[in-house]
Amino acid sequence: MQTIFGPVSSRRFGTSLGVDLSPALKQCNFDCLYCELAPAQPVTKQKEVVAVKTVVDELKKHLNDEIDVITLTANGEPTLYPHLRELIKEIDKIKKNTKTLILTNSSTLTDSRVFETLKLLDQVKLSLDAVSANVFKKIDRPAKDVNIDEIIKALQRFSEEYTKELFIEILFVKGLNDTKEEITKLNETLLRLHNVKRIDIGTIDRPPAYPVEALEFNQLHAIAELFDASLPIHIASRKSTKPTQRSYTQEEILNTLDKRPLTKEDIELLFDVSSQEIFQKLLQNGQITTKKVDKIEFFLPSKNFLRKRAKNS
Numbered sequence: 475m476q477t478i479f480g481p482v483s484s485r486r487f488g489t490s491l492g493v494d495l496s497p498a499l500k501q502c503n504f505d506c507l508y509c510e511l512a513p514a515q516p517v518t519k520q521k522e523v524v525a526v527k528t529v530v531d532e533l534k535k536h537l538n539d540e541i542d543v544i545t546l547t548a549n550g551e552p553t554l555y556p557h558l559r560e561l562i563k564e565i566d567k568i569k570k571n572t573k574t575l576i577l578t579n580s581s582t583l584t585d586s587r588v589f590e591t592l593k594l595l596d597q598v599k600l601s602l603d604a605v606s607a608n609v610f611k612k613i614d615r616p617a618k619d620v621n622i623d624e625i626i627k628a629l630q631r632f633s634e635e636y637t638k639e640l641f642i643e644i645l646f647v648k649g650l651n652d653t654k655e656e657i658t659k660l661n662e663t664l665l666r667l668h669n670v671k672r673i674d675i676g677t678i679d680r681p682p683a684y685p686v687e688a689l690e691f692n693q694l695h696a697i698a699e700l701f702d703a704s705l706p707i708h709i710a711s712r713k714s715t716k717p718t719q720r721s722y723t724q725e726e727i728l729n730t731l732d733k734r735p736l737t738k739e740d741i742e743l744l745f746d747v748s749s750q751e752i753f754q755k756l757l758q759n760g761q762i763t764t765k766k767v768d769k770i771e772f773f774l775p776s777k778n779f780l781r782k783r784a785k786n787s
C-alpha cells in the first residue's frame with residue numbers, strides 16, 4: 475500500500491510531499507459531513523497500522539531538494555497513528571531543510587502524548603469547525619467521548635507552548651457553522667490563541683460524504699469580515715466556490731481592502747470587469763499596495779499600510 479503521494483504544489487505551503495498514515499482504509503475519530511472520503515463509523519484507534527520503516531523507506535525514494543514540506547496526513551486522522559513520535563524523529567534524520575507539517579482535526583491534542591509529539595513538527599495545522607457542542611457534533615460527527623470544550627482548552631494551551639508555525643483551518647458548511655452566533659464564538663476563541671500564523675477559512679471543495687452544500691465566495695468574504703481585523707484570516711477555498719462578481723466603486727474597493735486585504739484570486743472572484751479596471755488604476759497610481767504574508771501576496775490601501783507601518787515602527 476502506497477504511503478507517499480505527490481508532490482503537489484500548494485500556494486500556502488509550497489511543494490508538498492504527502493505521507494498517508496492510513497493508506498488502506500479510512501480511520502478517523504470524526505465522520506465529518508463534508509469529508510471527501512466515504513462515510514465511516516468514527517474510531518479512536520487505528521486497527522491497520524503501517525510500519526515506520528515502510529513509511530521512511532518510501533519517503534527516502536521520493537524526497538529531494540525540490541520538496542518544501544513533508545505533510546503528514548491520512549485517510550482519516552493522522553494523530554491516531556500510534557508511532558507518530560518515532561516516525562517524526564526518523565523523518566528528522568533525513569529531511570535536511572525540508573519542513574514537516576501535520577494536518578489534524580485537533581481532537582487528540584487532549585492526549586498529552588500527542589500534544590507533546592506535535593511540538594516536534596515544524597508546522598502544525600489544526601482544524602476547528604465549530605466551538606458550540608451542538609454545532610460541532612452536527613458538522614464533525616465525532617466519536618462518543620470527544621469533547622469540544624476540552625479540545626479548545628488544549629488548543630489554547632498548545633498555541634501558548636508551540637514555538638514553530640501554527641495554522642488554523644475552519645471549514646464552513648452552508649446552514650451549519652456559518653451563523654453569526656457561531657462565528658462570534660469562533661472569533662472569541664481565536665482571539666484567545668497565541669502565535670497563530672494564519673487562519674484559513676474555506677468551504678467544501680470536493681464531493682462531500684453527505685449531502686451538504688458549500689458557501690459562495692462572497693459569503694466566505696462576508697464571514698471573513700465578521701472576524702476581528704487583528705486575526706490573520708485568509709480565504710482558502712477557491713476551486714469550486716462560485717465567483718460572485720459585482721460592481722464596486724473606487725471608495726468601496728478601498729474600504730473593502732481596508733477591512734480585509736485580498737489576494738489576486740479573491741479580487742478576480744469578487745470584482746466585476748470594470749471594478750477590476752478601477753482596482754488596476756488604484757494599484758498603478760499607488761493608492762493600493764501589496765504586502766506578502768508568508769507565501770501569499772495581499773493587496774491593501776497604501777494609506778492603511780503606511781499607518782500600520784508607522785504604528786509598528
Ligand code: SF4
Nearest residue numbers: 502504505506509550
Ligand atoms: S477529520 Fe478529516 S478525515 Fe476525519 S472525517 Fe473529518 S474530514 Fe474526514
